[in-house]
Amino acid sequence: MxxxxxxxxxxxxxxxxxxxxxxxxxxxxxxxxxxxxxxxxxxxxxxxxxxxxxxxxxxxxxxxxxxxxxxxxxxxxxxxxxxxxxxxxxxxxxxxxxxxxxxxxxxxxxxxxxxxxxxxxxxxxxxxxxxxxxxxxxxxxxxxxxxxxxxxxxxxxxxxxxxxxxxxxxxxxxxxxxxxxxxxxxxxxxxxxxxVRAPQHLPDARQVAASKVELMQALGVSASHRLVLYPVRPIRRKNLGELLLWSLLAGDTTFALTLAPLNSQERTAYQQWVEFATELNLPIQFEVANKTDLPFEEIYTAADAIITTSVAEGFGLVFLEASLAGRQLVGRSLPSVCNDFEAAGMQFPGLAETMAIPVDEIDLEELRLSAARRIDQLRAAYGLPLQEQAASPQSEAVFAGDMVDFGRLELSQQRSFLRRVKTEADLRKTLRALNPTVQSIGALSGEDLKQTITNNCRVIAQHYxxxxxxxxxxxxxxxxxxxxxxxxxxxxxxxxxxxxxxxxxxxxxxxxxxx
Structure with a gap:
């Protein structure tokens, strides 16, 4: 052959x-x-x-x-x-x-x-x-x-x-x-x-602790803070606004992104988020791989948890890599990829499919109309006929109920909402109650986390x-x-x-x- x-x-x-x-x-x-x-x-x-x-x-x-x-x-x-x-x-x-x-x-x-x-x-x-x-x-x-x-x-x-x-x-x-x-x-x-190749063994605990101390010193952050790493080049579908929302809700936690995007259009969008996070004084470090001499593998294992807020993936390697590095995974689940992993036997206790916000905290009518406009623009770009009505039943179904997913908001709506979350303690309390995963960082006991990671690594070896x-x-x-x-x-x-x-x-x- x-x-x-x-x-x-x-x-x-x-x-x-x-x-x-x-x-x-x-x-x-x-x-x-x-x-x-x-x-x-x-x-x-x-x-x-x-x-x-x-x-x-x-x-x-x-x-x-x-x-x-x-x-x-x-x-x-x-x-x-x-x-x-x-x-x-x-x-x-x-x-x-x-x-x-x-x-x-x-x-x-x-x-x-x-x-x-x-x-x-x-x-x-x-x-x-x-x-x-x-x-x-x-x-x-x-x-x-x-x-x-x-x-x-x-x-x-x-x-x-x-x-x-x-x-x-x-x-x-x-x-x-x-x-x-x-x-x-x-x-x-x-x-x-x-x-995906599983490592022969999980990282040594002493080396992990030493790597975290070195990384946090390089970042100018107290080593007593929890460190949550988003190990991606943050292009638009990686949903950076939701990472900022996590940083407002988690408490005593530093969030870190590894690298900047390479694509010029993506880099422009990313830089706007960097400036916005700086304006709000959020506990997020950007491009940490450029701020330390630690190899990428040690940056990864130095984190207390790995996060993903992406709204679209192909294979979804991050959902496997966290367990292979012996780290807890938190953030957004994607049924399009996670269903396969869960069917194989993997467990993701720190993930949720949405970041729920009450519909009365946003302009829902504006969101519905903007979604209808987006669909019309997409249909035109793809050579499809336009919808006969401004908001289709399928579009209405996305926004039915008392909650809406933060990831479904327009960029301007995300930023307006984040400004409010920054200043309104009651809103932060409501969001924590609606989204318990934001308080799941470190919530698993050492033994429970070890069992989850061991199980996931076994499944990866058997299927991937x-x-x-x-x-x-x-x-x-x-x-x-x-x-x-x-x-x-x-x-x-x-x-x-x-x-x-x-x-x-x-x-x-x-x-x-x-x-």
Whole structure:
């Protein structure tokens, strides 16, 4: 078996890490089951690629830069992607090769989806792994695809081609259900979680204590304070406003973010939050990885707890990493990813699905109308007809009841509400009562926390280890190679059904769309 992996870049990011971990997972297979040759085809950026990986593998692995595969806005070449890939594939045997393509439909390179269709039509066997959907509140990506297509119908026909030699892989059951209900055959649709390696043992308690003292000294904060770490580059979907709300409610706790975003647009939004937190004098430290010489792993374990307030994730690695580091996890649960982990047996006693606030503390009518406007804007960007009424029943259902989720507020509403929480003690008391998880930091007894972490690490080893994922991946590749190539069908209705599942009021979190 030969394998060609295609992705736009090998810079820092989730897919680069996944590619690296997939290779290590495949290396654990029996010699007769793993590939004999692997080529990683990418656009040219490889700042985060670990060159030692290839030396560790028991099979040939090479990197092939193809400038035509780069993001459209970064491309210097106007030559066709199809021609460039044909040149690469000349040295591979079509009948014994799998093309593993990451995020073909995301809208980063508009040529990718139609090229995938052409390759499949020639009989190449493809695994199309979707980490992120352009349909999932990424209207700029989808609009870019529309701009390059002749029509909405043509684009939809290209996004999710169907044939016996085309299989799909997704990260979680939510995404699998969306694609299955849209019409993708079960035998060609695979659940492929990211591989995660559990450490041999939990961090040493004395080293953890020493790391915390060193980190808190570097931050100029008393070591007696609890430290809660948000180990992310805080892009908009990471929901920084909710982190600020936690800092107002938790008491005697310092919150810390590790790094700043790299993307210029995301960095602008982030800097506004930094200035706002400074204005309110909140106990939050930003970019702590740049304020200490401690390695990232020690910063992580120096924290008393890990927090996540994100409103959207693909795989959701943070939900596993906290236990692997021996830390309590607090914050926001995401059913789209946590349901899978909990079904496998993991426990998250410090998480809640919402940050509840009383509806009479906000302008609910303004929120309803702004949500309706947002949906109309999304539908227009995605080439969908507008709603016939200003507020649909689905939109009304999101805001039914006595409470509303802080994460559903517009950015301006979040900031206005945070100012009130800062100054109104009664409001803080009400919010603590409505959201008991904000007082859960350190609430688990040492033994209970240890049992939760031990259980979670066991589940991770059983379901998400490189050995387990390597077997899944090898099985998918073998199924593809056993397939008989058939005519490629372009099914616009299938792509439309996927779009309808995402462009829906239940999926709307305005902070993801703030410019």
């Amino acid at each position: 030969q394998l060609v992996i295609l992705h736009y870049h090998l810079n820092r990011g989730g897919v680069t890490t996944v590619v690296e971990n997939h290779l290590r997972s495949l290396a654990l297979l029996k010699p007769e089951e793993r590939p004999s040759r692997v080529a990683i085809v990418y656009g040219g950026r490889a700042a985060a690629w670990n060159e030692s990986v290839a030396q560790e593998l028991p099979f040939e692995c090479s990197l092939i830069g193809v400038p035509e595969l780069e993001y459209d806005q970064l491309r210097e070449s106007e030559s066709p992607l199809y021609d460039a890939l044909q040149t690469v594939l000349q040295s591979f045997d079509r009948d014994s090769t799998v093309l593993h393509v990451h995020n073909h439909s995301l809208g980063k390179n508009a040529a990718m989806a139609p090229v995938v269709c052409r390759l499949a039509d020639e009989g190449w066997r493809l695994l199309l792994q979707i980490h992120d959907f352009a349909e999932d509140l990424r209207p700029a990506n989808y609009q870019h695809l529309l701009d390059k297509a002749d029509s909405v119908e043509q684009l939809r026909g290209q996004l999710y081609p169907q044939a016996d030699q085309i299989h799909y892989a997704v990260l979680n059951q939510r995404d699998r259900q969306i694609m299955a209900q849209a019409g993708i055959d079960d035998e060609r649709l695979h659940l492929l979680p990211n591989p 280890s490189p050995e387990v994922i390597g077997e899944k991946l090898g099985s998918v590749y073998r199924a593809l190679l056993a397939s008989c190539p058939s005519r490629v069908a372009c099914e616009p209705a299938l792509a439309g059904a996927i779009l309808d599942r995402f462009v829906h009021p239940s999926q709307l979190f305005p902070i993801r769309l703030e410019s």
